[in-house]
Amino acid sequence: MEGLLTMTDARPLGADEASFIAVVRSGDTARFALITERHRRELQVHCYRMLANYEDAQDMTQETFLRAWNKRESFKGHAALRTWLYRIATNVCLDFLEKRNDRTPVPSGLPDSGSEVLYLQPYPDRMLPEDPQESVVARETIELAFIVAVQHLPPRQRAVFILRDVVGWPASKAADALDLTIASLTSALQRARVTMREQLPDRRLDWRSPAAHELSNDERGVVKSYIDAHERNDLDGLMSLLRDDLRFVMLPEAGTSVITAKDAVDGWVSGGLFQPGYDDWRCIATTVNRMPAAALYLRTPDDPEYRLFNIAVLHIVDGKIAELTGFDATDKPWLDLPPKL
Numbered sequence: 001m002e003g004l005l006t007m008t009d010a011r012p013l014g015a016d017e018a019s020f021i022a023v024v025r026s027g028d029t030a031r032f033a034l035i036t037e038r039h040r041r042e043l044q045v046h047c048y049r050m051l052a053n054y055e056d057a058q059d060m061t062q063e064t065f066l067r068a069w070n071k072r073e074s075f076k077g078h079a080a081l082r083t084w085l086y087r088i089a090t091n092v093c094l095d096f097l098e099k100r101n102d103r104t105p106v107p108s109g110l111p112d113s114g115s116e117v118l119y120l121q122p123y124p125d126r127m128l129p130e131d132p133q134e135s136v137v138a139r140e141t142i143e144l145a146f147i148v149a150v151q152h153l154p155p156r157q158r159a160v161f162i163l164r165d166v167v168g169w170p171a172s173k174a175a176d177a178l179d180l181t182i183a184s185l186t187s188a189l190q191r192a193r194v195t196m197r198e199q200l201p202d203r204r205l206d207w208r209s210p211a212a213h214e215l216s217n218d219e220r221g222v223v224k225s226y227i228d229a230h231e232r233n234d235l236d237g238l239m240s241l242l243r244d245d246l247r248f249v250m251l252p253e254a255g256t257s258v259i260t261a262k263d264a265v266d267g268w269v270s271g272g273l274f275q276p277g278y279d280d281w282r283c284i285a286t287t288v289n290r291m292p293a294a295a296l297y298l299r300t301p302d303d304p305e306y307r308l309f310n311i312a313v314l315h316i317v318d319g320k321i322a323e324l325t326g327f328d329a330t331d332k333p334w335l336d337l338p339p340k341l
Helices: 015-026 029-037 040-051 054-070 081-099 144-151 155-166 171-178 182-199 217-231 235-241 261-270
Strands: 242-251 257-259 281-288 291-298 307-317 320-328
Touching: 015 029, 015 081, 029 054, 029 081, 040 054, 040 081, 040 144, 040 155, 054 081, 081 155, 081 171, 144 155, 144 182, 144 307, 144 320, 155 171, 155 182, 171 182, 217 235, 217 281, 217 291, 217 307, 217 320, 235 242, 235 261, 242 261, 257 261, 281 307
Parallel strands: 242 320
Antiparallel strands: 242 257, 281 291, 291 307, 307 320
16 A cells, blocks of 8 residues: 555645545554544544533544545545544534533623633543644644634634644635635634734734643642642641632633632532541642643541542632632542542
8 A cells, every 4th residue: 555646636646645545445443543542532632622622522523533434435635634524623623612501601791701611521641642743733722722712713713723724724724624714714713813813912822833732840830839739728828829819710610700819728628628527638740731730638527537538629820729629529530639638
């Protein structure tokens, strides 16, 4: 198969494409799985950006491979196998969004707090593509604020924006994948960029340029201080780590609060945290969405062990926590956190 030419552009097929065509001819399911599996992680990240939910992204990636198998005869090598799979994954997500009326951000009811994405889930870093240079997982495009901002785009605009400005496809390629004219695609992209600038006014907006992947020493230090204060029930210490314009949300409950550090801590205490029965903590530092995080474990008076309670994902600016997003971490083995300490 090496050197096989496509009928449309007479260019040599790559190894993936040639192998895939051989699989199509033989119907070998094991070889099909071997060839397509290497694309799983980046396709799953693509689905996650479209859907903001890790479990849905897993399901839609699996649906992508099922649809690819069923459509395997349509692959002629006119595009790279990776491109063909991305096209299928994008349309799988669009089909999913068309059927679900719970995938539109809902008003929070709070002043200046935008809309809630109640289905948002964190993305475990261990499931990101392994190549640290891979542009599709630049840190700015996997952080929670970016994922939330993307959800404010209508589904087709969302797909256009991700394919063009995140994955970096040329206009002709993205238009073909979405069955759009170049003019329609360009218009959708312009509208999407306006919305993204509105949603992320203080963030870097050039998502395709090189970006850091590792946590800074500053971020690591703040996480350590956050864990120390939490384990010691040091409310003043916690308060000192929070910006006065803190943005706080605890999912899946509704309601993002933009509040002072004191109000945030007072709210946690009035909700029962750091009170008897909720004051024996152990925490471990981790990362999700390439962001610093702390997994919080609670030991109640009638339990000899610390059990996973939730995970606090932190956006740190100039040594202070500017955003704190809490997630219920129970019954989520894909987070790869020990269930107890």
